[in-house]
Amino acid sequence: MTRIIKDIEAHYEVHEAPFSRSYEWHPASVTLVCDCGERFTLTATSTTTTCRCGTDHGDIVRNIQMHEDRLPNKTIHPWHHDAQEQEEQHQQDEVTYPKGSPWRYNDVTSGTTNVE
Numbered sequence: 001m002t003r004i005i006k007d008i009e010a011h012y013e014v015h016e017a018p019f020s021r022s023y024e025w026h027p028a029s030v031t032l033v034c035d036c037g038e039r040f041t042l043t044a045t046s047t048t049t050t051c052r053c054g055t056d057h058g059d060i061v062r063n064i065q066m067h068e069d070r071l072p073n074k075t076i077h078p079w080h081h082d083a084q085e086q087e088e089q090h091q092q093d094e095v096t097y098p099k100g101s102p103w104r105y106n107d108v109t110s111g112t113t114n115v116e
């Protein structure tokens, strides 16, 4: 049996500095050990899902993708919920999108989009 040893939820890590706050996107990832003992860390964007022994772990990648589609808005856009707090601090914080992040191109406010 394939054994999942680590399952990390997608999240933003907030980096606080005296005059700034930045968000670093950490995609969901799953670390698993294949039957053959090979260790994998898979994310929603993993392209190599087949182990050297021939076992395809693509199902796990699809699971992560489905899960990320259902993330609550708070997880995806934490700065919306921090806006009030930042206003009180009279700070002008710049939100930094991670380069190449797929979220940059997704309009998550426009409702549910089903892509088959």
Ligand SMILES: [Zn+2]
Pocket (backbone or CB within 6 Å): 034, 035, 036, 037, 038, 051, 052, 053, 054, 055
């Ligand atoms: Zn294997």
